[in-house]
Amino acid sequence: MTVRWKVLLIVGLTTGLVLLMGLTLLVSTHRGKVSRDRLLLIQGQGESFGRLHQAAEQYLRNLLRTKEQGGNPAGLQKEMQENISQEEAFLQQATSQEKELGMPDRTEEWAETEAALLNLRLWTIDVAEQVRALPEEAKLLTVEKHLLDEFEQTVGRHITAAQEEEFHERRLQLGRSQSRLNGQKWLALILPTLSCALLLGLVLIILPPMDRALKDLMLAARRIGEGNFEVKLPEDRQDELGTLAHAFNQMASELKKTLEEKQRLMKAEAEVTEQQFRHYNALLEETVLTRTAQLEQANTQLQDSLDQLKAAQSQLIFADRLASMGRLAAGVGHEINNPLSYVLSNLNYLHRELQPDREPLSEEEKREMMDALTSAREGAERVRLIVKDLKTLSRPDDMNTEPVDLSEVVRGAVKLAERELRARARLVEDYGHLPRVKGNPTRLGQVFLNLLINAAHAITQGGKEANEIRILTRLSGPGRVQVEVSDTGCGIAQENLPRIFEPFFTTKPAGEGTGMGLSVCHSIITALGGEFHVESELGRGSTFFILLPVMDDTQPDQTEAAPLWP
Structure with a gap:
């Protein structure tokens, strides 16, 4: 058989x-x-x-x-x-x-x-x-x-x-x-x-004879590998192993003949090789010079492409910042409209009361007018602060770094996103006493604004009392400051976590997200020498951890330092 x-x-x-x-x-x-x-x-x-x-x-x-x-x-x-x-x-x-x-x-x-x-x-x-x-x-x-x-x-x-x-x-x-x-x-x-x-029973009948034949075959192959071509296997088996032994014996004989022929040809080729070597050496030198010139030209083209990519990245970051401002436009308009309304109301009141034909003012009327002027001034000051926050976030700046008060940047982002957050969750802020960090205020403001808007959109409207968005700043080891932005929203599925920082990847429905927000935030933080991490559980919310380097050596007591992240 x-x-x-x-x-x-x-x-x-x-x-x-x-x-x-x-x-x-x-x-x-x-x-x-x-x-x-x-x-x-x-x-x-x-x-x-x-x-x-x-x-x-x-x-x-x-x-x-x-x-x-x-x-x-x-x-x-x-x-x-x-x-x-x-x-x-x-x-x-x-x-x-x-x-x-x-x-x-x-x-x-x-x-x-x-x-x-x-x-x-x-x-x-x-x-x-x-x-x-x-x-x-x-x-x-x-x-x-x-x-x-x-x-x-x-x-x-x-x-x-x-x-x-x-x-x-x-x-x-x-x-x-x-x-x-x-x-x-x-x-x-x-x-x-x-x-x-x-x-x-079948295995014991079939496998031992096959195992002995295979061991003989392996031993013969090892001897041929060592240069012994006089090996000969028994050919008396009536199965494939017998046929293989016959073919192996023929192969050993042919290898012996081939080796002898190859030794003869090598002597003849050695005489020709010396002449071809000189010719090939000259060709190689010429080829190396040509390839070097081509590599220099390709390097120049790659440098130009790198410069174009850097410019496109800056435009993309600025475009994402303006998109965030567009999403907040209605809320910011409402925030400006409220103080403007009582500024105009007080100015109209003063205009009526200060007509030329009016009788001299009493002391009580003068106090009322001073109160109206104070209210108008407070409203105008509120509008000025809102416009200042908008200008800080919307100007197209470079990536120059400077000492930045991180708590101030976070508060500015909270002010811009406050109306978006107000209808969805309770906002909890916990700002520790922090040293200044190495960063760029405009781009850091863009990062925190994006995270706050994403946290608000992860929570369904109408459940304000049951939901919470928490912002925490604290020291996290020597020379590091950590910011945590957490929410109790829908969370992110575990299979999507490795991809959330990829460009154009989004878990939002079609037409509601471009997939660039977190990718841009990740690029900004890593460019500033920081780290960006996320932890999330589906149905229970997400927490984003941002770590940034301290700009100088002036730091609070390190005994309050927290771990990098949970």
Whole structure:
């Protein structure tokens, strides 16, 4: 028998045994599922009869209570009839499912069940009439006991009998299931044991001779590799290994002849190589000079492209900053409009009061006018501060760094985003006493504004009291300052976290985001020598960590320093 047929025999036998065990497992699983479904149906029917029995007793007690309170029992009777109808529908459906599962025909039992349900309906009407006809001086406890005994002797015993029948059927089904499980257990033990024994026997018959032949082949190959071409393998096997041994012997003979021919040719080629070497050396020098010139030209082109990319990056950062300002335009307009309204109101008041034909002002009127002037001045000052924050964020600056008060930059971003945040969450600010950091105020303001807007958009409007946006600044080790911006919004899926800093990647719906905000923020922070990290859990919110280097050596007490990030 050839090696191919031996391998096919093992593979075929293994496949057949695996299929047989899989089929056995499939059949066992199907039977187990059917048994489980049957038990659940029987249990559900028994519980349904129990609910009917309990509902009837409760119905009688409610009737007596309603009689005692002078109420109308019509609602109770209707509710009891609906309960009976619901349980009847459930029992009818269970009977249909029993037929689908191949259980014995229970037409006779269903007829008894229908009769019991009909008696229960009639009892519901009859007992309501009996309670209604009771005299006012009747003892309700005695009546309740009498009516319950009457119910148990008439309708209740049929319901109890049906319930006991279901319990008996459940015990029988459990016994049959246990018998099948015992048989399947023995089959699961015997079938794999026989399969393993059969496969082991075949492997012991086939593999040892193949292993010996392969070892001889490897030893011969090693000797040929060492330069010994006199190796010869036995060719008496009647399978592929015998054919391989014959081919190996021929290969050794051909290699010996080839080696001798190669030694002869090498002597002839050595004479020609010296002349070709000089020629190739000259060609190589010329090629090196040409390639050097081409590399210098390519380097110049790459430098030009790098300069263009830097200019495009600066334009992209400025465009993203203006886009953030565009998203905040309505809120900023509202913030400017409020102080302007009471500036104009106070100026109009002063204009009316200071007409030339007006009588001299009293002391009280002068105080009112001074109050109006003070209010107008405060409003104008508020407008000036808002415009100052906008100018700081919107001017197209370079990447020059300077000592920056980080808390002031964060407060400016909060002022611009305040209206966007106000309707969505409570804002919690915690600014520690920090040294100045190495940075650029315009671009840092752009980073924090983007993070605040993203935090607001991650929270659904209308849940302000239940949501929070927190800003925390603190020292984080020697020479480092950390800013945390966290929210309780929708969070980011774990599979998306590695990609959030990629350009044009966004988790927002189409048309609501460009995917550039976080990418630009990451570029700004890393260009300033800082680090940018994020932690998020879907449905529980996100936290962004920004670490920036301190500009000078003046730092607060390092005992308050916190770890880099959680």
